[in-house]
Amino acid sequence: MLSPTERKKASFSLLPAHNTDMRKYEEVYLTFANTGYDKALCDLYSEIFIDNVKRPNAADIIQLAALYERIHDPKASLFQMAKLQDKKLSNPDRFDFCVQSLKASSLSGLWVDAEEFRTANISFMQKYSEKLPQNKVADMYIALALADCAAKNYTQALSLLKFGYKPQGKNDTKLLEIFITAVYIFAKANDPSGLEGALNNANACLNMISNFEFSWCREYYEKRIEDASNGIF
Numbered sequence: 001m002l003s004p005t006e007r008k009k010a011s012f013s014l015l016p017a018h019n020t021d022m023r024k025y026e027e028v029y030l031t032f033a034n035t036g037y038d039k040a041l042c043d044l045y046s047e048i049f050i051d052n053v054k055r056p057n058a059a060d061i062i063q064l065a066a067l068y069e070r071i072h073d074p075k076a077s078l079f080q081m082a083k084l085q086d087k088k089l090s091n092p093d094r095f096d097f098c099v100q101s102l103k104a105s106s107l108s109g110l111w112v113d114a115e116e117f118r119t120a121n122i123s124f125m126q127k128y129s130e131k132l133p134q135n136k137v138a139d140m141y142i143a144l145a146l147a148d149c150a151a152k153n154y155t156q157a158l159s160l161l162k163f164g165y166k167p168q169g170k171n172d173t174k175l176l177e178i179f180i181t182a183v184y185i186f187a188k189a190n191d192p193s194g195l196e197g198a199l200n201n202a203n204a205c206l207n208m209i210s211n212f213e214f215s216w217c218r219e220y221y222e223k224r225i226e227d228a229s230n231g232i233f
Helices: 004-009 018-035 039-051 058-070 074-082 091-107 111-129 134-150 154-160 173-188 192-208 217-229
Strands: none
Touching: 004 018, 018 039, 039 058, 058 074, 058 091, 074 091, 091 111, 091 134, 111 134, 134 154, 134 173, 154 173, 173 192, 173 217, 192 217
């Protein structure tokens, strides 16, 4: 979930009643900081920024979709993405929309939809990603890998994760996300040997992290690794 500081930098930070919007966001973010990803957080975010807003911002819809994905509800994520179908989006929102749509379709088992969506949007994604920091580029490659995994192209999926990410110190949770994705792909490929190696990598990365942002993070990532090893992303 975007921090309040990150939200302020986003394109929708100049909307009318911005200060009121930020106070509400900070309240929701405090809930996230205290309890992490759960359905209650999704419901609260939806109530404040989607359900009771005449014209919800695209970035809020995308973030809600991402929150649903985090609680293993890709169909709810797809439902949110459908609200933005055929809408004119800014380039930053379009990129995030593409990433989240790919992930939601792939994790819902809709591999044909994911393949068609990738074909239609890959040129934009690759070109726009050249302007982005590598953590955002990593999100794109994870989404592309999940699409290949859904189509059972496991070798290609794993190769996409080797896109040249450069670790950012010992507390790099994005690197951990990449390793967790590899665990998931090996599990879906029913490759016990590869899965063992991927689990070792993910757990080693997790054990290197000594400074998580929130108290619940270590347990959350332990569960993510376990779920991934059982074919649950």
